[in-house]
Amino acid sequence: MSTPQDGASLLPEWTEPLTLEVRHLTRFTYHDAVWDSFNEARLQPVTDTAQLCRRFFLHIDPAADVRDYPDFYSNCVHYFDVKRPHEQLSVEAVSHVQTHADSRGPVPEKNPPEGLKNPSIMENYFDFLHDSQFVSLEPEIWREAVDSLPGGVSDLWTDTLAVGGHVFSTFTYTPSATTVNTRPTEVVQLRKGVCQDFAHVMLGILRTLGIPARYVSGYFYNPDRKPDEIEASHAWVEVYLPGYGWKGFDPTHNRVPDTRYVKLAVGRDYADIRPLSGTFRGRGTREMTVEVRVRRLPEDAWE
Template sequence: MHLRVLHRTSFTYAGKAHDSFNEVRLRPVDDHTQRCREFKLHLTPGAVPREYSDFYNNTVHYFEIIENHPKLVIEAFSLIDTTPSSDRDPVPRVPTDDLKSSPEREMLAEFYNSSHYVPLEVELWREAQDALAEGRSDVWSDVRRLGEHIYRRFAYRPKTTGVSTRATDVLKLRMGVCQDFAHVHLGLCRSMGIPARYVSGYFFNTTRRPREVEASHAWIEAWIPGFGWAAYDPTHARIADDRYIKIAHGRDYSDIRPVNGTYRGAPTRSLKVDVTVREAPPGAPAP
């Protein structure tokens, strides 16, 4: 599938801002599920971004604006080819005992232990036990069952949680948005000893209604011995397919914040994020 993305973040200040330093993780990754054909970052006021790869090999662009400015606009344009689902290797059935004895597991400790948004408290373990009450199966089936449990038992309710809400808070509320469900899913997987990581990106909604709000999306990837990372979306209870565009991954949201920075001056008066994902003709240029 050929997809085009526009991600615009606008900060308006109650006066003037200056000495602004920012990092953004907005460039889609290149892997076996997708290829980023083109990426452009446009900044207002004008600045020249530089880039580096972070600890998790995500592309990070950074820039600074010293002079006074009443507004900051960050626009990221991307053109991506996603691999058709029919061309992707199926996830194999791997017994859970094979995961425990896998030599790779020792290298993935940060993905099955606590992190900032996913503290592995006993409540998450109990929830995972309820979800797998019929017994353990193979690793990928367990990951899917845990995700389906969230889809059935938790309500999608925007504005009931915030950017600082942790998985244990969502567990009590039983509601939230995609970021919250991804954190809960990570907690359930990790409490069962399954390495799992947070993924940020976009979802191309083929059933989008006119004027329906679009936004960034979040899901998880779980480690399957002998296969690698397999992606599952608990918000929609499905395996991530060619409608999904991956931007970055990490232990949780704190590792992949799309826009993160500091500045001096007047307080922020408003923050607005606009996301547009559209299908593009093969060979079409980025806007």
Template sequence: MRYTIAHRTRYHYPMPVHESHTICHLQPRSDISQYCTRYELSVSPRTRVFSYADRFGNDVQHFAILPEHGALEIVARSQVVTARGDGAAPPPLPRELIDDDPNRDDMWDYLHESRYVRFSAELDALATHVGVPKHGDDAVAWFQHASSTLHDEFEYDTTTTTVHATVEESVRMRSGVCQDFAHVLIALCRRAGIPARYISGYIHSGSGEMLGAEASHAWAEAYLGPRGWVGIDPTNDTWIGDQFVRVATGRDYRDVSPVRGVYSGASSSVMSVDVAVEALSYEQQQQQQ
């Protein structure tokens, strides 16, 4: 599938601010499953934008606006081709093949706690409820089961958590948004000794009702040994297919937040975000070729 994506972020300050410094994770990645054919980032007030690749291989933009300004607008426009297929479940995999995988030694970041993925008594209780895959168990089936448990027993609610919510808080409230669902699933995987990482991106809802399609989306990937990194979206309880667009990869939300920055001046700001993901028709694709 080919998608066009427009992601607009606006900040309004009650009083002028100055010396603002911002970093953005808004550029879709190009890899074996998708290709970003076009990307542009515009900033108002106008300023020079710099790019670099972070330690996780994400494309990051950063900029500074030193003069006083009462508002900041960041618009990212991209076009992406995905080639993941329909999102079918991978074949079964015995748990021990993950433990014996030679790449496991390189997975320290994805096996231990991180800023928002912490182990706790609340997580222990949830893990007992979900179960832990043992020698001989199908790790793929367990990953699906863990996702389904969160989807069925947690409520998608945009009012109960903030972007700084921890796994402990999300489990206690049994609710949250896609970021929280992903964090909890990642925590369950890491607690079970399965490497897991956080993926930020977008989802195209199409004709169906997909939760989280109105803004940036997030899901989890688990490293399943010879199967490699396998993604599932616990918010919608679906394997990652062509309707998903990957932007950035990290240990948790802290590593890949779409826009983050600091400034001098007013102590508060009002932020608004608009995201539009549109699938191009065959005719539109032909016109662009």
């Protein structure tokens, strides 16, 4: 992930179409042989109104048969198992994605909260209005919601931008300050964290305010990345706007996701979209390393 830029002003969107290659390599090293390793991967980018996944490859070593299915939130899930004993497992996903400006056009000028009062909307998006495994609407989150939007909700999109700006300006991006299991209430106390933490905090605030909000996993292409800067997967949020649909905001960078973003999966929080998860048999403990590379391809890559 790129280091967030200073300043609380909303950064402009990129509209230039891009062709991006994403390589996401995960390696597991076991301290003793294991077997019956069953795994699920949510690593294939979506195709939607802002991007087209042209190619996707999943390389697994030791080799395994791979099948796929759509999960409850329509994410593409690849699953595989390695039954024979092994001491290492590597999973590399290679994606080629074309990104472009959202074909739906800009968000409507006005997005009154009354649009959410339709009973069918409240029922269809129930999951994104209430507690989830990593997002609990506790008193600390309620207080953060009041601080970020003291006047209450008047416009769904304008207020989403305000909440995102609040998270960006009052929390400090600090790698290693948290872990993958850190809860938003802890982040609120620490006032620091990484993209996953900021997405969870923003989700809690938005849901507390009655705005349907979901977690998004993906990648951010930084054309100004320094040679020694480590890349990683990224996370942001999307809110539901009646009559328009889901629209994203990245509280880590204080911007609306644009053509530099590649979207992987959506869910209630990180628990729903773990890039790789699974189980195995054996007594060996394991160590995991992850490498991510995002690069721009020539525009004529498909000709």
